[in-house]
Amino acid sequence: MEKTPIAVLISGRGSNMIALHEAMRKQSMHAEIACVISSSASAEGLQYARENSMPAISYKPELWRDDQQVTDAILHTFSEYHVQLVVLAGFLKKIPEAVVQAFPNRIVNIHPALLPAFGGKGMYGRHVHQAVLDYGCKVSGATVHFVAVDYDTGPPILQECVPVKADDTAESLAARILQLEHRLLPKCVDLLTRGKVQIEGRTTRVLE
Structure with a gap:
């Protein structure tokens, strides 16, 4: 069976991208990473991509300040690599509306909290986990979701939960949730590329 070409977008270490790539090597998945796009030329994840023979792409910084130019660049890259599914794996830039519209229900993101709680602009990385602790939550977790025009x-x-421990710091909570992310994201990609996710309005159903 032909594998689904995927674009993975990163901004830093790319640990979720690495987890996805390793899952593809260990499991029989109907997907392959066709290209990796970074919002930063210095992102550590680009080096991993190059070392593993994946096209590693970063656009000039000024491109990200022009919505039309970055839209054109992203869509051109997706076309060049025949991308059918887009995975945001720690990607900190906002996806342009035209890109979301060009790939309806074909862009997914991993978020380190139980959406709709602790989502939205500015809610990424340590900020999320500190907000969870400050609110006094007893559980947190991770969410893989389709990408819409607005953040999260x-x-x-x-979605899956992890308990929040009494002695948790933002860093210790982040570490446990990251382990969960590394399992959930490959699972979601596998389900999507096998046609095991149905969507009606805001409701998704997993056919396992």
């Missing part, structure tokens, strides 16, 4: 508002596909 697309329909959830997979």
Whole structure:
């Protein structure tokens, strides 16, 4: 069976991209990483991509300040590598509306909290986990969701919880949730590329 070409977008270490790539090597998945795009030329994840023979792409910084130019660049890259599914793996830039519209229900993001709680602009990385602790939550977790025009508002596909411990710091909570992310994201990609996710409005159903 032909594998689904995927674009993975990163901004830093790319640990979720690495987890996805390793899952593809260990498991029989109907997907392959066709290209890796970074919002930063210095992102550590680009080096991993190059070392593993994946096209590693970063656009000039000024491109990200022009919505039309970055839209054109992203869509051109997706076309060049025949991308059918887009995975945001720690990607900190906002996806242009035209890109979201060009790939309806074909862009997914992993968020380190249980959406719709602790999502939205500015809610990434340590900021999320500190907000969870400050609010006094007893559980947190991770969400894989379809991407909509606004931050973290697309329909959830997979969610799982982890307990918040009394002595947790933002860093210790982040470490446990990251382990969960590394399992959930490959699972979601596998389900999507096998046609095992149905969506009606805001409701998704996993066919396992």
